[in-house]
Amino acid sequence: MIKIRNLVKKYGNLTAVDNLTLDINENEVFGLLGSNGAGKTTTIHMLATLLRPTSGSATVNGYDIVSQSAKVRASIGIVFQAPSSDDMLTGYENLQLHSMLYSVPRHARRQRIDEVLELVGLTDRKHDQVKTYSGGMRRRLEIARGLLHKPKVMFLDEPTLGLDPASRETMWKYVKRLVEEEKVTIILTTHYMEEADMLCDRVGIIDKGRIVALDTPTGLKAGLGGDIIRIKTKTPNAGKMVAQLDFVHKVEQSDGFLVLSVKDAKKALPMLLQHVEAESAEFASPTLNDVFIQITGRNIKEQAEGGFMERYAKYD
Amino acid sequence: MQSTISVEDHLTKIYALWLREFKVFMREKSRLVASTFTPILWLFVIGSGLGAANPSTAPGVEYQLFIFPGIVAMSIIFSSVFFGSYIIWDRKFDFLKSVMVAPVSRGSVFVGKTLGGMTTSLIQAAILLAIGAAIGIPFTPLSLVQVVATILLMSFGLTSLGLALGSYMYSLEGFQMIVSFVVFPLFFLSGALFPLDNLPGWLGILTAADPATYGVDALRHAMLGVGSNSIGFDGAVLVGYTAALGAFGIFSFKRMKAV
Numbered sequence: 001m002i003k004i005r006n007l008v009k010k011y012g013n014l015t016a017v018d019n020l021t022l023d024i025n026e027n028e029v030f031g032l033l034g035s036n037g038a039g040k041t042t043t044i045h046m047l048a049t050l051l052r053p054t055s056g057s058a059t060v061n062g063y064d065i066v067s068q069s070a071k072v073r074a075s076i077g078i079v080f081q082a083p084s085s086d087d088m089l090t091g092y093e094n095l096q097l098h099s100m101l102y103s104v105p106r107h108a109r110r111q112r113i114d115e116v117l118e119l120v121g122l123t124d125r126k127h128d129q130v131k132t133y134s135g136g137m138r139r140r141l142e143i144a145r146g147l148l149h150k151p152k153v154m155f156l157d158e159p160t161l162g163l164d165p166a167s168r169e170t171m172w173k174y175v176k177r178l179v180e181e182e183k184v185t186i187i188l189t190t191h192y193m194e195e196a197d198m199l200c201d202r203v204g205i206i207d208k209g210r211i212v213a214l215d216t217p218t219g220l221k222a223g224l225g226g227d228i229i230r231i232k233t234k235t236p237n238a239g240k241m242v243a244q245l246d247f248v249h250k251v252e253q254s255d256g257f258l259v260l261s262v263k264d265a266k267k268a269l270p271m272l273l274q275h276v277e278a279e280s281a282e283f284a285s286p287t288l289n290d291v292f293i294q295i296t297g298r299n300i301k302e303q304a305e306g307g308f309m310e311r312y313a314k315y316d
Numbered sequence: 317m318q319s320t321i322s323v324e325d326h327l328t329k330i331y332a333l334w335l336r337e338f339k340v341f342m343r344e345k346s347r348l349v350a351s352t353f354t355p356i357l358w359l360f361v362i363g364s365g366l367g368a369a370n371p372s373t374a375p376g377v378e379y380q381l382f383i384f385p386g387i388v389a390m391s392i393i394f395s396s397v398f399f400g401s402y403i404i405w406d407r408k409f410d411f412l413k414s415v416m417v418a419p420v421s422r423g424s425v426f427v428g429k430t431l432g433g434m435t436t437s438l439i440q441a442a443i444l445l446a447i448g449a450a451i452g453i454p455f456t457p458l459s460l461v462q463v464v465a466t467i468l469l470m471s472f473g474l475t476s477l478g479l480a481l482g483s484y485m486y487s488l489e490g491f492q493m494i495v496s497f498v499v500f501p502l503f504f505l506s507g508a509l510f511p512l513d514n515l516p517g518w519l520g521i522l523t524a525a526d527p528a529t530y531g532v533d534a535l536r537h538a539m540l541g542v543g544s545n546s547i548g549f550d551g552a553v554l555v556g557y558t559a560a561l562g563a564f565g566i567f568s569f570k571r572m573k574a575v
Contacts, residue, residue, distance in 0.1 A: 045574075045575050048417050049417070050413065050416060050417055050574040050575045051574070051575060070419055073417060073418060073419040074419040076417075078417055080410055080413060080414065082409075082410050083410070084409065084410035084411050084413055084414040085411070085414070086336060086340065086409075086411055087409075088339070088340045088343050088344070089336065089339060089340070093336075093339065096332075097332050097333075097335070097336050098414075098418065100328050100329060100331070100332035101329050101332055101333075101415065101418040101419070101420050102418055102419065103325055103328070103329075103419065106328075145414075
């Protein structure tokens with residue numbers, strides 16, 4: 001559905017997207033996971049023909065993003081990071097405008113608009129001006145708008161950025177429904193780990209413009225080699241001792257805790273406690289966040305809460 | 317057949333973009349009130365004040381009536397060029413991005429937006445014309461046709477200019493500069509407030525270069541039967557300027573960055 005080959009975007013000396021090669025399959029939900037400035041949005045903008053690549057190529061739905069940009073635009077839907085509807089118009093009017101811009105035939109417009117409104121749960125607010133909508137409703141309207149012309153591919157750029165936890169979960173519900181009912185290929189970018197984990201069939205971790213890991217969420221987590229146990233102990237030389245146990249793969253010291261990698265924490269913990277005396281013990285299965293830290297060496301920082309976020313915070 | 321479908325498709329998209337401008341305008345009544353009030357203030361305060369001080373400006377015509385065509389032109393200059401700031405708003409709220417990512421040609425985006433701006437200028441002009449009739453401008457069917465044609469040309473050309481300039485700017489503060497360096501010179505040099513005959517040489521050259529000069533002169537011909545050039549000459553120059561500014565607008569929209 002999407003083929004990306006050696007795609008590069010440079011801004012002066014800064015390489016935002018660095019030799020990206022990636023295939024995205026039909027009807028999958030693909031997540032681009034990365035911190036801010038990793039190149040996610042730049043990649044989406046290039047695929048949506050809003051930005052010209054510096055070099056490399058990509059096809060979307062079989063059309064080249066540079067030489068056949070009009071055909072690419074007609075076959076994709078996109079939800080931008082920031083809501084882009086006209087808030088002086090009603091939800092219905094915004095959809096009407098875009099159904100005309102996307103050449104939805106006149107006789108089909110009304111029905112299609114009603115369908116997408118229903119899909120995102122905005123039917124009873126359709127005649128209200130968008131400026132009266134909450135942040136979550138605005139995002140859902142954008143999704144409805146992106147679906148009007150039945151695109152083959154849908155881009156969702158940080159669909160839940162700036163939403164409160166409850167709106168975020170509602171949004172996830174609608175994205176899942178979209179996958180079931182509309183049969184589109186979805187590419188979403190996010191820096192929320194749970195979001196990628198919850199929604200995506202495959203996840204590509206992007207760092208400094210490069211894909212550094214690519215697998216299913218389960219596969220990525222399995223790649224870390226099992227569970228993590230954290231214990232606090234006063235047993236002298238506990239670290240050296242547990243390192244010799246054959247079910248312990250790796251030992252690290254962190255903030256007075258011993259952090260052990262094991263295959264299955266539920267079995268390993270009782271055995272471990274026969275060897276060391278623990279003041280406290282806890283275990284966890286790896287999250288995508290652990291995968292991210294492991295691969296990039298950094299925690300994913302939610303640093304976007306700058307000017308842009310504050311502008312939209314009031315809508316929630 | 318293929319081409320008729322495509323023409324209809326373009327027109328639908330232009331209509332959609334125009335309709336959005338029109339609806340927004342109709343919902344922002346304060347915009348209409350504010351932008352109509354200023355010309356009325358000029359007409360009555362400057363018209364009566366300066367008219368009383370120097371009644372001989374335009375022989376045979378009362379000063380207030382003499383500047384009336386100039387005030388109509390002023391309203392068009394201000395509202396048309398100012399409309400360019402709305403492209404910056406569209407960019408700020410990412411609406412522009414959502415239009416640019418749709419399968420719509422930049423030319424259609426430009427035409428739709430320009431028609432939207434023209435509509436707002438025309439509504440204001442219509443209000444002023446009604447006031448003109450009330451204060452004694454002798455409209456005839458022929459003069460009304462000439463007036464409307466002149467207003468259409470001026471507003472198309474100047475809305476194009478405003479949008480073209482707006483397409484290069486990213487901040488509304490930057491657009492304020494346009495007001496000082498474009499709007500006021502266009503207005504003051506147009507002869508809206510004084511006759512063009514007997515000007516000092518340098519001022520004569522500047523007024524001759526101002527497209528609005530020909531609009532004011534054509535309006536004055538049509539409404540009062542006085543003017544410096546022939547109305548045919550005014551019309552021809554206006555058509556030329558309008559075509560050039562329209563081309564500048566389309567060129568600017570084509571090279572405008574989407575993100």
